[in-house]
Amino acid sequence: MNxxxxxxxxxxVVDTPDVIRTTGLGSCVGVVLYDPTCKMAGMAHVMLPESPSTENNVNRGKYANTAVPYLVEWMEKRGARKRNMWAKLAGGAQMFTFAGQSDLMRIGPRNVEAVKMALSRLGIPVMGExxxxxxxxTIEFSTVDGILTVRTARRGIISV
Known part of the structure; x- marks a missing residue:
């Protein structure tokens, strides 16, 4: 296992029995896609809700509207099927609040909304968050059992 x-x-993207992990999720969202039939998982560490451009030079992993479709495409090229996929999410925190804060400063909640919208457009259900x-x-996903382990300083370790 790697x-x-x-x-x-x-x-x-990883295959079973590998584990996939990302750290430092504050306002960012960790999106895991999983095909339980072939036990393949993909993960994106999404920073922002929407890409200003969809040209090829855009970092596809950075934005919800590009990361989710690209991850599906990548997994399908490796043998997964979109119809079998489901998602788990973590992150999207509101790390700082200020008086008179505009909606633009709500990066975490906006990231969660954008990821869910991208998943909905592709017909992929969210099975846990x-x-x-x-x-x-910090999150870690096991391709063996489909469990997302979430580690936090405040709440300890939970399984989603």
Missing amino acids: VVKVGIADLN DTGGNYGR
């Missing part, structure tokens, strides 16, 4: 790390604004709050997270 542990594959996903960086900020990054994505990757640990989103919101005002604390950071």
Whole structure:
């Protein structure tokens, strides 16, 4: 078993029995797609809700509207089927609040909304999530059992 790390604004795909992990989820959202039939998982560490451009030079892992479709495409090229996929999410915290804060500053909640919208457009259900709050997270997904482990300083370790 290998542990594959996903960086900020990054994505990757693994097969069983490998584990996929990302750290430093504050307002960012960790999106895991899983095809339980072939036990393949993909993870994106989404930083922002929407890409200003959909041209080829855009970092696809950085934005919800590009990361989710790209991850599906990548997994399908490796043998997964979109019709079998489901998702788990974590992150999307509101790390800082200020008086008179505009909607643009609600990055975490906007990231969660954008990821869910992208998943909905593709017909991929969300099977579990640990989103919101005002604390950071580290997540790890097991391709063997489909469990997303979420580690936080405030709430300890939970399974989603």
